[in-house]
Amino acid sequence: MKPPNSQTAVRRAASTTGLLLILLLVAFTACNYTSLNLNTEEFIDLPAPRSVVRHNNDNNNNAGAACDVAKGEWVRDKAAPYYTNATCPLIDGRQDCMKYGKPGLASILQWRWQPHGCDLRRFDAAAFFRIVRGKSMAFVGDSVARNHMQSLMCLLSQTAGAGQPTEIGGAKDCVHCTRKYRYEEHGFTVAVFWTPFLVRWNLTRAGALQFMDPHNVFLDEPDPEWSGHVLDYDYVVLNGAKWFTRPTVLYERGRRLGCVNHECSAGADQDNAMAVAPEYAVRAAFRTALEALAGFRGTVVVRTVAPPHYENGKWYDGGDCVRRSPYRGNETRLPETEEAFHAAQVEEFRAAASEADQSNGDGKKGRLVLMDVSEMMQMRGDGHPGRYGHWPHEKVGFGIDCVHWCLPGPVDAWNELLLHLLSG
Numbered sequence: 001m002k003p004p005n006s007q008t009a010v011r012r013a014a015s016t017t018g019l020l021l022i023l024l025l026v027a028f029t030a031c032n033y034t035s036l037n038l039n040t041e042e043f044i045d046l047p048a049p050r051s052v053v054r055h056n057n058d059n060n061n062n063a064g065a066a067c068d069v070a071k072g073e074w075v076r077d078k079a080a081p082y083y084t085n086a087t088c089p090l091i092d093g094r095q096d097c098m099k100y101g102k103p104g105l106a107s108i109l110q111w112r113w114q115p116h117g118c119d120l121r122r123f124d125a126a127a128f129f130r131i132v133r134g135k136s137m138a139f140v141g142d143s144v145a146r147n148h149m150q151s152l153m154c155l156l157s158q159t160a161g162a163g164q165p166t167e168i169g170g171a172k173d174c175v176h177c178t179r180k181y182r183y184e185e186h187g188f189t190v191a192v193f194w195t196p197f198l199v200r201w202n203l204t205r206a207g208a209l210q211f212m213d214p215h216n217v218f219l220d221e222p223d224p225e226w227s228g229h230v231l232d233y234d235y236v237v238l239n240g241a242k243w244f245t246r247p248t249v250l251y252e253r254g255r256r257l258g259c260v261n262h263e264c265s266a267g268a269d270q271d272n273a274m275a276v277a278p279e280y281a282v283r284a285a286f287r288t289a290l291e292a293l294a295g296f297r298g299t300v301v302v303r304t305v306a307p308p309h310y311e312n313g314k315w316y317d318g319g320d321c322v323r324r325s326p327y328r329g330n331e332t333r334l335p336e337t338e339e340a341f342h343a344a345q346v347e348e349f350r351a352a353a354s355e356a357d358q359s360n361g362d363g364k365k366g367r368l369v370l371m372d373v374s375e376m377m378q379m380r381g382d383g384h385p386g387r388y389g390h391w392p393h394e395k396v397g398f399g400i401d402c403v404h405w406c407l408p409g410p411v412d413a414w415n416e417l418l419l420h421l422l423s424g
C-alpha cells in the first residue's frame with residue numbers, strides 16, 4: 001500500500017483540527033447557556049461602564065471587577081426591603097411611609113441599586129459592626145443626614161445580638177439638634193450633628209421663621225455645632241446643599257458678599273452686595289467644612305446632593321411627588337440647580353483630596369472618600385413620603401415631603417455604598 005502524499009496528509013490534519021474546534025465551541029456554548037439563570041422581569045440591559053473604580057467584594061462572582069458604583073440602574077429585587085416599621089422602632093414618623101399608607105409602596109420598595117459592570121454587596125450588619133467595633137461615626141449635615149443615619153440604625157437592628165442603641169445626652173425627640181446613640185455591645189457610637197449650611201448661620205431678625213425667612217450665612221466660618229466636636233470621631237459623613245436654595249444673606253471675611261433668593265438692601269458700606277448663585281455658596285461652604293477637617297486622621301465620607309422631586313410646584317405651594325416606580329437612567333437627569341451643586345461638591349472634594357496627600361506630622365493620614373448618590377437618587381422620585389408622612393387631618397410644617405426618603409426605601413442603598421467604601 002502506498003503512503004499518502006503530503007497534500008493528502010495536510011488536508012486530513014486540517015479537517016481533524018476544524019472538527020475538534022467545532023466540538024469545543026458547541027460544548028462551551030452549551031455549558032454557558034445551562035449556567036445562565038435569567039429572570040425576564042428583573043433583567044435590564046446595562047450599558048458599559050463609563051468610569052472605573054476598583055470594587056473588592058468577596059461575596060459575589062464579580063469580585064475585584066472594575067466599575068464605578070455611582071453609575072448604574074435600579075433593578076427589581078424581590079428580597080427587599082431589609083426591614084419594616086414593625087422590625088425597626090427607630091424610624092422617624094415623618095418618613096414612615098408604611099404607617100401612613102403610601103400608595104404602591106410594596107412595589108416601590110422592591111428595587112436595589114445595580115452598578116454597571118459589577119454587583120454591590122448587600123448590606124451585612126455583622127460585617128459593618130466588625131469594621132466599626134470600638135469606633136465612632138458622625139453624620140454632619142441637614143435633616144437628610146439624620147434620614148441617612150436612621151436608615152443605618154434600622155439596618156443594624158436586623159442582626160442578631162445588635163440590640164437597640166441607647167441614646168446618650170441631648171434632648172430626646174429633638175429634630176434640629178445633635179443626637180447621639182451608643183451600641184454598647186459593639187463599642188460603637190453614632191451621632192448626627194444638625195447643621196443646615198455646614199457653616200455658621202443665624203436668622204436675620206428676631207422672631208423670624210426658620211424655614212421661610214432669610215438666614216445670615218458666614219461662608220468662611222465652620223458651624224461650631226459640629227466643627228468643635230467631630231475631630232475625636234473615627235468617621236465623618238459630610239453632606240449639605242438643599243438649604244442653599246432658601247433666602248440667604250452671605251458673608252465672607254466679615255463683610256456682606258451678597259444674597260441668594262433674596263433681595264439685598266444696600267447699606268452705607270455694603271453697596272456692592274449683589275445676587276449670588278447658590279452653587280457659589282455651596283462650593284464655599286464645602287471648602288470651609290473640608291478645611292475644618294484638615295488634619296483629621298479618620299475617614300471623611302463626602303456625600304453628594306440627593307435631589308428633591310417636586311412636580312407642579314415647590315414644597316410650600318402645592319408641589320407633589322406621585323411616581324410609583326424609578327426612572328431609567330436615560331429617562332431623567334439632574335435639574336440645573338442640583339447639577340451645579342453636584343459639580344461644586346465634587347470639585348471641592350477633589351481639591352481637598354489632592355491636598356490630603358501630605359502627612360499629619362507623625363506620618364498618620366486621614367482618608368477622604370466620595371459617596372456620589374446624585375444620579376442614582378435622581379431616578380427615585382417614587383421614594384419620598386410625599387403626603388404620607390402624617391395623617392391627612394394633621395397640620396404639619398412639611399405637608400408634602402419630596403425631600404426626605406421613606407424608611408425603608410431607596411436611602412438604604414446609601415448604606416450599602418457606605419459599607420463598600422469603608423471595606424475598601
